[in-house]
Amino acid sequence: MTSSADRPTGADIRRGPFRVGDKVQLTDPRGRMHTIVLKPGATFHTHKGFFRHEELIGRPEGWVVTNTADVEYLALRPLLSDYVLSMPRGAAVVYPKDAGQIVQMADIFPGARVVEAGVGSGALTMSLLRAVGDQGELHSIERREDFADIARGNVETFFGGPHPAWRLSIGDLSDVLPTVAEPGSVDRVVLDMLAPWENLDAVAEALVPGGVFLAYVATATQLSRLAEDLRVHGRFAEPVAWESMVRGWHLEGLAVRPQHRMVGHTGFLLTSRRLADGVVPPERKRRPQGTKPDADADAAWGEEELGQRPVSDKKLRRVRRDVAESAQAAAASAAAASAAEASRLPDAGPDVQRDVEPGVERGLEPGPVPGPDAAPERPAAD
Protein backbone atom coordinates (compact mmCIF):
# COMPACT_ATOMS: atom_id res chain seq x y z
CA MET A 1 0.00 0.00 0.00
CA THR A 2 1.51 3.36 -1.04
CA SER A 3 0.77 6.42 1.03
CA SER A 4 -2.13 8.73 0.53
CA ALA A 5 -1.13 12.41 0.30
CA ASP A 6 -1.37 13.03 4.03
CA ARG A 7 -0.10 9.72 5.43
CA PRO A 8 3.49 8.56 5.07
CA THR A 9 4.13 5.28 3.28
CA GLY A 10 3.72 2.31 5.55
CA ALA A 11 2.06 4.23 8.39
CA ASP A 12 -1.43 2.83 7.81
CA ILE A 13 -0.34 -0.80 8.07
CA ARG A 14 1.34 -0.15 11.40
CA ARG A 15 -1.82 0.82 13.24
CA GLY A 16 -5.43 -0.28 13.76
CA PRO A 17 -6.97 -3.69 14.41
CA PHE A 18 -5.32 -6.82 12.99
CA ARG A 19 -6.14 -7.34 9.30
CA VAL A 20 -5.74 -10.19 6.83
CA GLY A 21 -2.13 -10.17 5.55
CA ASP A 22 -0.66 -8.62 8.73
CA LYS A 23 2.53 -10.09 10.15
CA VAL A 24 1.89 -10.82 13.83
CA GLN A 25 4.45 -11.67 16.49
CA LEU A 26 3.17 -14.11 19.12
CA THR A 27 4.90 -14.39 22.51
CA ASP A 28 4.17 -17.47 24.61
CA PRO A 29 4.28 -17.64 28.44
CA ARG A 30 7.98 -18.65 28.33
CA GLY A 31 8.91 -15.61 26.21
CA ARG A 32 9.35 -17.62 23.00
CA MET A 33 8.30 -15.84 19.83
CA HIS A 34 6.56 -17.04 16.69
CA THR A 35 5.67 -14.92 13.64
CA ILE A 36 2.56 -15.60 11.57
CA VAL A 37 0.86 -13.89 8.62
CA LEU A 38 -2.89 -13.66 9.16
CA LYS A 39 -4.95 -15.62 6.61
CA PRO A 40 -8.63 -16.49 6.65
CA GLY A 41 -9.16 -20.19 7.44
CA ALA A 42 -5.56 -20.70 8.68
CA THR A 43 -4.55 -22.02 12.10
CA PHE A 44 -1.50 -21.61 14.29
CA HIS A 45 -0.40 -25.02 15.55
CA THR A 46 2.20 -26.15 18.06
CA HIS A 47 2.54 -29.56 19.74
CA LYS A 48 0.43 -27.94 22.49
CA GLY A 49 -2.77 -27.15 20.61
CA PHE A 50 -3.84 -24.53 18.06
CA PHE A 51 -5.98 -21.44 17.45
CA ARG A 52 -7.64 -20.08 14.33
CA HIS A 53 -6.35 -16.85 12.76
CA GLU A 54 -9.92 -15.52 12.79
CA GLU A 55 -9.57 -15.19 16.56
CA LEU A 56 -7.07 -12.39 15.92
CA ILE A 57 -8.43 -10.74 12.76
CA GLY A 58 -10.29 -7.58 13.83
CA ARG A 59 -8.79 -7.58 17.33
CA PRO A 60 -6.66 -4.69 18.60
CA GLU A 61 -2.87 -5.04 18.82
CA GLY A 62 -1.78 -6.30 22.21
CA TRP A 63 -4.57 -8.91 22.25
CA VAL A 64 -4.07 -12.18 24.14
CA VAL A 65 -5.33 -15.26 22.30
CA THR A 66 -5.76 -18.64 24.02
CA ASN A 67 -5.26 -21.92 22.12
CA THR A 68 -7.06 -25.24 22.54
CA ALA A 69 -4.62 -26.31 25.30
CA ASP A 70 -5.16 -23.07 27.27
CA VAL A 71 -1.75 -21.65 26.25
CA GLU A 72 -1.92 -17.87 26.02
CA TYR A 73 -0.13 -15.84 23.33
CA LEU A 74 0.38 -12.08 23.33
CA ALA A 75 -0.13 -10.79 19.76
CA LEU A 76 1.68 -7.67 18.47
CA ARG A 77 2.87 -6.37 15.12
CA PRO A 78 6.67 -6.66 14.93
CA LEU A 79 8.54 -3.36 15.24
CA LEU A 80 11.17 -2.52 12.63
CA SER A 81 13.83 -3.75 15.08
CA ASP A 82 12.01 -7.10 15.40
CA TYR A 83 11.37 -7.34 11.68
CA VAL A 84 15.01 -6.92 10.54
CA LEU A 85 16.19 -9.67 12.88
CA SER A 86 13.61 -12.19 11.68
CA MET A 87 13.30 -11.37 7.95
CA PRO A 88 14.94 -13.54 5.27
CA ARG A 89 18.64 -12.70 4.80
CA GLY A 90 21.13 -12.97 1.99
CA ALA A 91 23.95 -11.00 3.59
CA ALA A 92 24.52 -10.07 7.24
CA VAL A 93 22.29 -7.21 8.35
CA VAL A 94 23.06 -3.97 10.15
CA TYR A 95 21.71 -4.45 13.68
CA PRO A 96 19.07 -2.04 15.00
CA LYS A 97 21.52 -0.51 17.48
CA ASP A 98 23.83 0.47 14.61
CA ALA A 99 21.00 1.53 12.29
CA GLY A 100 19.86 3.97 14.99
CA GLN A 101 23.39 5.37 15.30
CA ILE A 102 23.71 5.66 11.53
CA VAL A 103 20.47 7.61 11.13
CA GLN A 104 21.49 9.97 13.92
CA MET A 105 25.21 10.41 13.25
CA ALA A 106 24.94 10.59 9.46
CA ASP A 107 22.21 13.19 10.07
CA ILE A 108 19.66 11.57 7.74
CA PHE A 109 16.89 14.14 7.58
CA PRO A 110 13.40 14.15 6.01
CA GLY A 111 13.78 15.14 2.36
CA ALA A 112 17.49 14.24 2.22
CA ARG A 113 19.09 12.80 -0.94
CA VAL A 114 20.94 9.72 0.26
CA VAL A 115 23.00 7.05 -1.48
CA GLU A 116 23.51 3.65 0.16
CA ALA A 117 25.70 0.69 -0.87
CA GLY A 118 25.69 -2.31 -0.58
CA VAL A 119 22.12 -3.15 0.14
CA GLY A 120 22.56 -6.76 1.29
CA SER A 121 19.27 -7.84 2.84
CA GLY A 122 17.83 -4.32 3.02
CA ALA A 123 17.84 -3.92 6.81
CA LEU A 124 19.53 -0.54 6.86
CA THR A 125 17.57 0.52 3.78
CA MET A 126 14.35 0.50 5.83
CA SER A 127 15.75 2.77 8.53
CA LEU A 128 17.11 5.15 5.88
CA LEU A 129 13.76 5.22 4.04
CA ARG A 130 11.92 6.00 7.25
CA ALA A 131 14.32 8.84 7.96
CA VAL A 132 14.26 10.48 4.49
CA GLY A 133 10.48 10.03 4.30
CA ASP A 134 8.30 10.12 1.20
CA GLN A 135 9.73 13.48 0.09
CA GLY A 136 13.35 12.33 0.27
CA GLU A 137 15.40 10.15 -2.08
CA LEU A 138 17.28 6.99 -1.24
CA HIS A 139 19.29 5.45 -4.05
CA SER A 140 20.54 2.00 -3.01
CA ILE A 141 23.26 0.31 -5.05
CA GLU A 142 24.03 -3.40 -4.76
CA ARG A 143 26.44 -5.37 -6.94
CA ARG A 144 24.64 -8.74 -6.44
CA GLU A 145 21.30 -9.14 -8.13
CA ASP A 146 20.24 -12.02 -5.86
CA PHE A 147 20.83 -9.88 -2.74
CA ALA A 148 19.02 -6.96 -4.36
CA ASP A 149 15.96 -9.16 -4.96
CA ILE A 150 15.93 -10.28 -1.32
CA ALA A 151 16.26 -6.66 -0.17
CA ARG A 152 13.41 -5.52 -2.43
CA GLY A 153 11.15 -8.26 -1.06
CA ASN A 154 11.98 -7.36 2.54
CA VAL A 155 11.50 -3.62 2.02
CA GLU A 156 8.20 -3.99 0.15
CA THR A 157 6.87 -6.42 2.74
CA PHE A 158 7.72 -3.99 5.52
CA PHE A 159 6.20 -0.91 3.89
CA GLY A 160 3.29 -2.82 2.36
CA GLY A 161 4.43 -2.00 -1.22
CA PRO A 162 7.01 0.05 -3.12
CA HIS A 163 8.34 3.11 -1.29
CA PRO A 164 8.12 6.31 -3.37
CA ALA A 165 11.55 7.55 -2.19
CA TRP A 166 13.44 4.37 -3.12
CA ARG A 167 15.46 3.47 -6.20
CA LEU A 168 17.51 0.29 -6.32
CA SER A 169 20.30 -0.21 -8.88
CA ILE A 170 22.40 -3.28 -9.57
CA GLY A 171 26.12 -2.78 -10.07
CA ASP A 172 29.30 -1.60 -8.46
CA LEU A 173 28.97 1.67 -6.55
CA SER A 174 31.84 3.39 -8.30
CA ASP A 175 30.38 2.51 -11.74
CA VAL A 176 26.75 3.25 -10.95
CA LEU A 177 27.02 6.37 -8.79
CA PRO A 178 28.39 8.72 -11.48
CA THR A 179 25.55 7.64 -13.81
CA VAL A 180 22.73 8.24 -11.33
CA ALA A 181 23.85 11.33 -9.36
CA GLU A 182 24.99 14.73 -10.62
CA PRO A 183 28.28 15.85 -9.08
CA GLY A 184 27.66 17.60 -5.76
CA SER A 185 24.00 16.55 -5.58
CA VAL A 186 23.97 13.94 -2.78
CA ASP A 187 23.54 14.98 0.87
CA ARG A 188 24.65 11.75 2.56
CA VAL A 189 26.45 8.56 1.49
CA VAL A 190 26.26 5.46 3.68
CA LEU A 191 28.46 2.47 2.84
CA ASP A 192 28.30 -1.03 4.32
CA MET A 193 30.76 -3.12 2.29
CA LEU A 194 34.14 -4.82 2.57
CA ALA A 195 36.29 -2.18 0.88
CA PRO A 196 34.64 1.26 1.17
CA TRP A 197 38.00 3.00 0.51
CA GLU A 198 37.81 1.81 -3.13
CA ASN A 199 34.92 4.20 -3.71
CA LEU A 200 36.19 7.46 -2.21
CA ASP A 201 36.59 9.22 -5.58
CA ALA A 202 33.02 8.43 -6.62
CA VAL A 203 31.68 9.39 -3.18
CA ALA A 204 33.59 12.70 -3.07
CA GLU A 205 32.32 13.60 -6.54
CA ALA A 206 28.67 12.88 -5.67
CA LEU A 207 28.55 14.54 -2.24
CA VAL A 208 27.59 18.18 -1.68
CA PRO A 209 30.18 20.28 0.16
CA GLY A 210 29.57 19.58 3.85
CA GLY A 211 27.82 16.32 3.00
CA VAL A 212 28.25 13.38 5.36
CA PHE A 213 30.06 10.19 4.44
CA LEU A 214 29.42 7.30 6.85
CA ALA A 215 30.87 3.81 6.66
CA TYR A 216 30.15 0.70 8.70
CA VAL A 217 33.05 -1.78 8.83
CA ALA A 218 33.47 -4.96 10.81
CA THR A 219 37.18 -4.97 11.65
CA ALA A 220 39.82 -2.63 13.03
CA THR A 221 42.03 -3.24 9.99
CA GLN A 222 39.27 -1.99 7.63
CA LEU A 223 38.74 0.99 9.91
CA SER A 224 42.42 1.89 9.86
CA ARG A 225 42.72 1.58 6.08
CA LEU A 226 39.62 3.71 5.52
CA ALA A 227 40.71 6.44 7.94
CA GLU A 228 44.18 6.71 6.38
CA ASP A 229 42.83 6.74 2.82
CA LEU A 230 40.34 9.48 3.73
CA ARG A 231 43.17 11.57 5.19
CA VAL A 232 45.32 11.35 2.10
CA HIS A 233 42.38 11.75 -0.28
CA GLY A 234 42.20 15.50 0.15
CA ARG A 235 38.44 16.08 -0.26
CA PHE A 236 37.36 14.91 3.19
CA ALA A 237 37.65 16.38 6.67
CA GLU A 238 39.24 14.51 9.56
CA PRO A 239 37.31 11.23 10.14
CA VAL A 240 35.66 10.30 13.43
CA ALA A 241 35.14 6.67 14.47
CA TRP A 242 33.37 4.83 17.28
CA GLU A 243 31.53 1.67 18.21
CA SER A 244 28.50 1.16 20.38
CA MET A 245 27.81 -1.58 22.85
CA VAL A 246 24.32 -2.24 24.12
CA ARG A 247 23.79 -4.38 27.20
CA GLY A 248 20.30 -5.57 28.03
CA TRP A 249 19.09 -5.79 31.63
CA HIS A 250 17.40 -8.65 33.41
CA LEU A 251 14.35 -7.38 35.28
CA GLU A 252 12.87 -9.76 37.82
CA GLY A 253 11.90 -8.87 41.37
CA LEU A 254 15.08 -7.86 43.18
CA ALA A 255 17.27 -9.47 40.51
CA VAL A 256 17.69 -6.28 38.48
CA ARG A 257 21.08 -6.50 36.81
CA PRO A 258 22.81 -6.62 33.41
CA GLN A 259 22.02 -9.72 31.36
CA HIS A 260 24.77 -12.31 31.36
CA ARG A 261 24.93 -12.38 27.57
CA MET A 262 25.27 -9.54 25.11
CA VAL A 263 26.19 -8.93 21.46
CA GLY A 264 29.82 -7.96 22.13
CA HIS A 265 30.73 -6.73 18.66
CA THR A 266 28.90 -5.80 15.50
CA GLY A 267 30.99 -3.18 13.69
CA PHE A 268 32.69 0.19 13.76
CA LEU A 269 31.18 3.39 12.42
CA LEU A 270 33.15 6.17 10.81
CA THR A 271 31.99 9.55 9.57
CA SER A 272 33.70 12.30 7.61
CA ARG A 273 32.46 15.52 5.99
CA ARG A 274 33.02 16.49 2.35
CA LEU A 275 35.18 19.60 2.07
CA ALA A 276 34.35 22.50 -0.25
CA ASP A 277 36.01 22.25 -3.66
CA GLY A 278 39.55 23.58 -3.85
CA VAL A 279 40.24 23.76 -0.10
CA VAL A 280 43.01 21.90 1.64
CA PRO A 281 42.07 20.07 4.85
CA PRO A 282 43.43 21.94 7.90
CA GLU A 283 46.63 20.31 9.07
CA ARG A 284 46.20 18.20 12.18
CA LYS A 285 48.31 19.34 15.12
CA ARG A 286 49.18 15.85 16.36
CA ARG A 287 49.28 13.90 13.13
CA PRO A 288 50.93 10.49 13.41
CA GLN A 289 54.01 10.18 11.18
CA GLY A 290 53.02 6.87 9.57
CA THR A 291 50.23 6.73 7.05
CA LYS A 292 49.35 3.05 6.80
CA PRO A 293 50.44 -0.08 8.60
CA ASP A 294 53.07 -1.62 6.33
CA ALA A 295 54.05 -5.21 7.04
CA ASP A 296 57.44 -4.73 5.31
CA ALA A 297 58.50 -1.69 7.27
CA ASP A 298 59.21 -2.50 10.90
CA ALA A 299 59.93 1.17 11.51
CA ALA A 300 56.26 2.04 10.82
CA TRP A 301 55.27 0.38 14.11
CA GLY A 302 56.98 2.90 16.40
CA GLU A 303 55.46 4.54 19.47
CA GLU A 304 54.47 7.69 17.62
CA GLU A 305 52.83 5.79 14.76
CA LEU A 306 50.74 3.91 17.31
CA GLY A 307 49.66 7.18 18.90
CA GLN A 308 51.74 6.80 22.07
CA ARG A 309 53.41 9.92 23.36
CA PRO A 310 57.17 9.31 23.76
CA VAL A 311 58.48 9.98 27.29
CA SER A 312 61.22 12.61 27.37
CA ASP A 313 64.67 11.79 28.82
CA LYS A 314 64.20 14.65 31.28
CA LYS A 315 60.99 13.14 32.59
CA LEU A 316 62.57 9.69 32.84
CA ARG A 317 65.50 11.11 34.89
CA ARG A 318 63.04 12.80 37.25
CA VAL A 319 60.93 9.66 37.68
CA ARG A 320 64.05 7.53 38.38
CA ARG A 321 65.25 10.03 40.98
CA ASP A 322 61.82 10.20 42.66
CA VAL A 323 61.51 6.42 42.75
CA ALA A 324 65.01 5.99 44.28
CA GLU A 325 64.25 8.64 46.93
CA SER A 326 60.96 6.97 47.82
CA ALA A 327 62.66 3.58 48.15
CA GLN A 328 65.37 5.04 50.41
CA ALA A 329 62.77 6.75 52.62
CA ALA A 330 60.75 3.53 52.89
CA ALA A 331 63.86 1.52 53.85
CA ALA A 332 64.84 4.06 56.52
CA SER A 333 61.34 4.06 57.94
CA ALA A 334 61.24 0.23 58.05
CA ALA A 335 64.65 0.13 59.80
CA ALA A 336 63.51 2.68 62.39
CA ALA A 337 60.31 0.71 63.03
CA SER A 338 62.13 -2.59 63.60
CA ALA A 339 64.69 -0.91 65.90
CA ALA A 340 61.86 0.56 67.99
CA GLU A 341 60.11 -2.83 68.14
CA ALA A 342 63.32 -4.61 69.19
CA SER A 343 63.93 -2.19 72.06
CA ARG A 344 60.31 -2.59 73.32
CA LEU A 345 60.07 -6.46 73.37
CA PRO A 346 61.83 -8.65 75.98
CA ASP A 347 64.22 -11.09 74.36
CA ALA A 348 62.06 -14.22 74.25
CA GLY A 349 64.83 -16.52 73.05
CA PRO A 350 64.39 -19.27 70.47
CA ASP A 351 62.95 -21.98 72.83
CA VAL A 352 60.24 -19.89 74.58
CA GLN A 353 56.68 -20.90 73.59
CA ARG A 354 54.45 -17.82 73.00
CA ASP A 355 50.96 -18.14 74.45
CA VAL A 356 49.10 -16.90 71.34
CA GLU A 357 47.35 -18.53 68.42
CA PRO A 358 49.33 -18.35 65.18
CA GLY A 359 46.69 -16.31 63.34
CA VAL A 360 46.43 -13.76 66.16
CA GLU A 361 50.20 -13.40 66.25
CA ARG A 362 50.08 -12.15 62.64
CA GLY A 363 47.23 -9.78 63.53
CA LEU A 364 44.65 -11.99 61.77
CA GLU A 365 41.33 -13.31 62.99
CA PRO A 366 40.80 -16.98 62.21
CA GLY A 367 38.51 -17.05 59.11
CA PRO A 368 35.13 -18.82 58.87
CA VAL A 369 35.24 -22.38 57.61
CA PRO A 370 33.20 -22.61 54.39
CA GLY A 371 30.30 -24.96 54.97
CA PRO A 372 27.56 -26.24 52.68
CA ASP A 373 25.68 -22.90 52.98
CA ALA A 374 28.63 -20.77 51.87
CA ALA A 375 27.72 -18.21 49.17
CA PRO A 376 28.47 -19.37 45.60
CA GLU A 377 31.34 -17.60 43.86
CA ARG A 378 29.39 -16.93 40.66
CA PRO A 379 25.91 -15.44 40.42
CA ALA A 380 23.13 -17.96 40.18
CA ALA A 381 21.79 -18.62 36.71
CA ASP A 382 18.61 -16.83 35.67
Ligand SMILES: C[S@@+](CC[C@H](N)C(=O)[O-])C[C@H]1O[C@@H](n2cnc3c(N)ncnc32)[C@H](O)[C@@H]1O
Ligand atom coordinates in the same frame (compact mmCIF):
# COMPACT_ATOMS: atom_id res chain seq x y z
C1 LIG B 1 26.99 -6.71 4.69
S1 LIG B 1 26.14 -6.49 3.23
C2 LIG B 1 25.11 -5.09 3.52
C3 LIG B 1 24.01 -5.34 4.51
C4 LIG B 1 22.97 -4.26 4.55
N1 LIG B 1 23.53 -2.98 4.94
C5 LIG B 1 21.83 -4.63 5.47
O1 LIG B 1 21.65 -3.96 6.51
O2 LIG B 1 21.09 -5.57 5.19
C6 LIG B 1 27.34 -5.89 2.13
C7 LIG B 1 26.85 -5.81 0.70
O3 LIG B 1 27.68 -4.95 -0.05
C8 LIG B 1 27.70 -5.40 -1.38
N2 LIG B 1 28.85 -4.73 -2.00
C9 LIG B 1 30.16 -4.89 -1.69
N3 LIG B 1 30.91 -4.04 -2.42
C10 LIG B 1 30.07 -3.34 -3.20
C11 LIG B 1 30.25 -2.32 -4.17
N4 LIG B 1 31.46 -1.84 -4.46
N5 LIG B 1 29.17 -1.82 -4.81
C12 LIG B 1 27.94 -2.29 -4.50
N6 LIG B 1 27.70 -3.25 -3.59
C13 LIG B 1 28.75 -3.77 -2.95
C14 LIG B 1 27.77 -6.91 -1.22
O4 LIG B 1 27.33 -7.59 -2.37
C15 LIG B 1 26.86 -7.13 -0.01
O5 LIG B 1 25.54 -7.42 -0.42
